[in-house]
Amino acid sequence: MKIRAAVLEEFGAPLAVQEVELEEPRRGEALVRLVACGVCHTDLYTASGADPSGYAPAVLGHEGAGVVERVGEGVESVAPGDHVVTLFSPQCRECIHCRDERTNLCLAIREQQNVGLLPDGTTRFAYPGGEPIRHFMGTSTFAEYTVMPEIALAKVPPEAPLDRACLFACGLSTGLGAALNTAKVRPGSTCVVFGAGMVGLGAVAGCRLQGAERIVAVDLSEDRLELARGQGATETLVGGPDAVERILELTDGFGADYTFEATGNVAVMRQAVESARMGWGLATMCGVAGKGETLDVVPRYLITGRRVAGSSFGGVKGRDGVPRVVERWLAGELDVDPFVSHTLTLDEVNRGFELMEAQDGIRSVITFS
Numbered sequence: 001m002k003i004r005a006a007v008l009e010e011f012g013a014p015l016a017v018q019e020v021e022l023e024e025p026r027r028g029e030a031l032v033r034l035v036a037c038g039v040c041h042t043d044l045y046t047a048s049g050a051d052p053s054g055y056a057p058a059v060l061g062h063e064g065a066g067v068v069e070r071v072g073e074g075v076e077s078v079a080p081g082d083h084v085v086t087l088f089s090p091q092c093r094e095c096i097h098c099r100d101e102r103t104n105l106c107l108a109i110r111e112q113q114n115v116g117l118l119p120d121g122t123t124r125f126a127y128p129g130g131e132p133i134r135h136f137m138g139t140s141t142f143a144e145y146t147v148m149p150e151i152a153l154a155k156v157p158p159e160a161p162l163d164r165a166c167l168f169a170c171g172l173s174t175g176l177g178a179a180l181n182t183a184k185v186r187p188g189s190t191c192v193v194f195g196a197g198m199v200g201l202g203a204v205a206g207c208r209l210q211g212a213e214r215i216v217a218v219d220l221s222e223d224r225l226e227l228a229r230g231q232g233a234t235e236t237l238v239g240g241p242d243a244v245e246r247i248l249e250l251t252d253g254f255g256a257d258y259t260f261e262a263t264g265n266v267a268v269m270r271q272a273v274e275s276a277r278m279g280w281g282l283a284t285m286c287g288v289a290g291k292g293e294t295l296d297v298v299p300r301y302l303i304t305g306r307r308v309a310g311s312s313f314g315g316v317k318g319r320d321g322v323p324r325v326v327e328r329w330l331a332g333e334l335d336v337d338p339f340v341s342h343t344l345t346l347d348e349v350n351r352g353f354e355l356m357e358a359q360d361g362i363r364s365v366i367t368f369s
């Protein structure tokens, strides 16, 4: 079928929105009609050429939500009409990682996904002349329709508005999950969240859901700190070189039970380690650092009982975990509306990148009519 999609053709150039061919879903795959898709940093990171593993041409986009239109042979977990959130981090439920509660890093389709192919080693997207266009993060949701493996689709209740549910496909689940799954914040604790973008605000909300008593949000922007208050931050702090000192002052010299880093800046990651409490402080890293950058940790911080964890997609096993947090949103436990700052059309996708670079708002969401 002919559909419109935003194609990365040349690194550093705007995405080219155009008509492309999309093949029918094959075995284990589903055709999804996108209803909404958030614009996330990873899309821009790849489009800019900064990501060393990037490739082109490819249909970008990974923060998608939509409706299943048709399914290929053998598909049992989703059916036409189902509302779904797309998962760049799939859950096959069979691999060694899926069967272990300690990780969400499913091994099933990683290799093919990393090079932009579906699990059978081919693509469903092509230029009208037949030249293949690769998939991106196994999702390719900057498109009116996409084809994805069923193990990468989380079924959500039909009453969940999809122009908000799409945020659970990446940024929001990443932050929430860091607090719920990776850190497993205990009730009554003191938490510090560095960065109040989509991921950090999700972490603030996650700490609140876990019953944290104090949640200190740290960011450079007063507007974002205000949003953090709306998500449950009890205190806010303007970030900078003295952030660790300030946090120690706020915590009787000890530091926080849990710290979260959601900036992608390795100097802030170090602050997250150093502002965690001796004895049991846990510093969870969500940010993606630049190529070749390293995190500096003075080993004494570890010997005296601090721990460092990393969190990919908030440790969420997508097909099980995304519906659970969506349910909590529908039950009124989460306020998602403040995260959607701009609504765009697919043709305006490059504007979404510009808004992100200007740090104008938290998320731009593309809606398809």
Ligand SMILES: NC(=O)c1ccc[n+]([C@@H]2O[C@H](COP(=O)([O-])OP(=O)(O)OC[C@H]3O[C@@H](n4cnc5c(N)ncnc54)[C@H](O)[C@@H]3O)[C@@H](O)[C@H]2O)c1
Binding pocket: 041, 042, 170, 171, 174, 194, 195, 196, 197, 198, 199, 200, 218, 219, 220, 221, 224, 239, 240, 262, 263, 264, 265, 268, 285, 286, 287, 288, 289, 311, 312, 313, 314, 362
């Ligand atoms: N682990 C994952 O699976 C995953 C998923 C999505 C995004 N990410 C990464 O998470 C990070 C955050 O994503 P986002 O969408 O929230 O980004 P964002 O750019 O919207 O937010 C980052 C925030 O950090 C703040 N900041 C910058 N320097 C700071 C400092 N010195 N002290 C305090 N705050 C500072 C900025 O003001 C901004 O509000 C990025 O690195 C992104 O690539 C990771």
Ligand SMILES: [Zn+2]
Binding pocket: 040, 041, 042, 043, 062, 063, 170, 171
């Ligand atoms: Zn993302």
Ligand SMILES: [Zn+2]
Binding pocket: 090, 091, 092, 093, 094, 095, 096, 097, 098, 105, 106, 107, 108
């Ligand atoms: Zn798996």
